[in-house]
Amino acid sequence: MSDDLNKSSAHGVDSVCVEPALEQQQRRAFLRNTVIAAGAAVVAPGLLITVAKATGSGDVTSNQRWGMLIDTDKCASGCTACVEACETENGIDLVVQPKRNPDHLWEQQRPQWIRKVKLQDQQTGVVTNLPIMCQHCEKPPCCDVCPTGASFKRADGIVMVDRHICIGCRYCMMACPYKARSFIHQHVAEQRSHAPRGIGCVESCNLCAHRIDRDQGGEVTTACQDACAAAGHHAILFGDLKDPESALAKALAEQTSRQIRADLELNTGVRYTNI
Amino acid sequence: MAMCVATGLRRIAGLLVVGMALAALTSGTAFAVGSLSPGSKALAPGSSCVGDPNDMRRNHMRYLNHDRDRAVQRGNRSINHSLVGCIDCHAGREASGTPIPVSDKGQFCASCHTYTGIRINCFQCHSQVPEER
């Protein structure tokens, strides 16, 4: 162990990607596992998938695709439980209005990851309530236009911004068909540990990626889903689109759902019923 | 121009001093304890850093940059060097138990960074105190 550390510090000056000792060990273990898994795959093809999924602590993989189903019939008028929960969970409530900024401007400049929208059909007059957030497209326009690649899609389908390389050009906001993105217009003094946020970068809903990544087994939920359930509505269902056993996949198989702006063929990860 | 030269000189001076400090450290003095912030978990008996302190002092930015890309872009949280982890352990506390931001004057990050004259970029976006709520 200490030998490895000495080595890495000796080479540390000229190489940026220093491999810590732990990672080397993990890599060895991974190689070993791969060999075993490859062997197993010949015998039992189903086993490999199970192995890949079990490594919850490694890189996320495209064996999963996170998504949502929103039942607009269950979404209540005037209820903003999901919005409030999102703001607390992701520290959006810690972004304060600058003193000299007038209210009407602040209303258009404050970050919003999720919003409630009330619609009325022009012909029938039927009223629909629903939340809109980043739709986590399979082919996200925001990622196509981003000059630095800061806007990216994770292997597990979550579209997010790597704010370490975001230059704040806002081209992604121009490209997003859902107005799902917000630019941080001011200095932010306080953040939550798992939700960094700073001036001059763009951000949007990341499906509570910090919850997914810290998954200790059991079912992962998003803050908005929890809040919606706690309010007794159960309009939001989050889960793995690719896992046929997930509640989400089953619900999607049972009923017709639709994408907002399906005409753009973005194959969104967030689907709606009863619009 | 004059400012550049001054900064350069300060950096060289800083490097010299850090070098001497490192030399002192390797000879086994108690200097390491002196740089930790009062009230931080790092001072608790039996606690140790995720890496060799000498190495961390010199290369922590590389480790952090490397692991942050894994964590953000690949969702891999089985990382050894997380900024949240650093802050959790190294944030000092008032006598009342309230954590003090790590880049406040004289605190863990600031003490060295002020000395070497290197601006910290992390805290424009990242929280400087351990999560309490």
Added chain:
Amino acid sequence: MYRLHYRELWCDPRRYWFGLGAMAGVVLIGLLSAFYMEHNGHWVTGMTNHVVWGIPHVFAIFLIVAASGALNVASIGSVFGGPMYKPLGRFSALLAIGLLAGGLMVLLLDLGRPDRLIVAMTTYNFKSIFAWNIILYTGFFAIVGAYLWSMMDRSVNHYYKPLGFAAFFWRLILTTGTGSIFGFLVAREAYDAAILAPMFIVMSFAYGLAFFIVALMAAYWWAERSIGDLRIAKLKNLLGVFIGGVFYFVAVYHLTNLYAARHADLSSFFLVSGGIYPLLFWFGYLILGTIVPLFLIYSPAFEKSRTAVLVAAVGTLIGGFALIYILLIGGQAYPMNLFPGKDVLESSMMDGQIARYVPTFAEFALGVAGVTVSMMMVAIASRMLKVLPDTLEDEAPAKS
């Protein structure tokens, strides 16, 4: 033919330094404004999450588009072999470089994170037209710089033709790239039109030439040199053709929108109901930027009037600015239709509503600084380099 003699642009030192000082003042105000915006964050601007690109971007796009157009005069001289244009080639290339630099400065200083310029230069997403543009702009500087050199230095003059061709094609690609910044935004109705890329090319012809005429006349007035009537007439007739070309594209853009029921609302927003945007369209673009210049250019009454040419060129520039403003800001202010057939009763993100944008002084000052930087660069370079002929009289001056 007489021998051309290029000379540095000397003028009365007091006039030169006063002019330069005034421009430096404007630039300083712009830079202070940029610092103010960066220091506080973008909340001190009128830009919001709905109108994410504001006045600075209008200036930047305007300058970048004009930059590639300003090179046209040189291209006509070398690629198309127009003898009347050839002596203007050096100044044309210089102006192109200056305008592009000014535009890029504005674009850069408006970033949320201008301190990360190095990231923008080193981390590329090659799917992004924006990233391609960074390469196109850098290449433009290099090629036009070399082109200018080949015009000025006899020892590399044999590269003049190929470089002229390279510069010409590069500027076409560059303007297509700039136009495509919008063309790729399928989500927004105003931008989702294939006609935008060729429209930007014709716009660049018109605004680049208008800038060129204004700058050339100003330079010759400054240095008390003379320009021949025939040369002015050639330039102004060409400007007239380009203004007409832009009008054609604008007309087609709106007519096709009106034809498709889905887009008709958009054009009525731009032309009738949209508040500031119709106002800018009819008065800014159509009257001041198209009808007045065309009248001044083609009316026999103003045939010999230098002032008329100048006013026509300035009018074209104002009209072009208005047109880009309408397209850029109006295109964002116009709501995206997420739910066809439904009215939005409530939304905190202004779904279904027209977004408001009121630019602040700081934003405007930054944009103006961009234009001024361009002019300053050209003024300084013309004084130091031999880019402008002694005289631009049509016939050989009498030997004295």
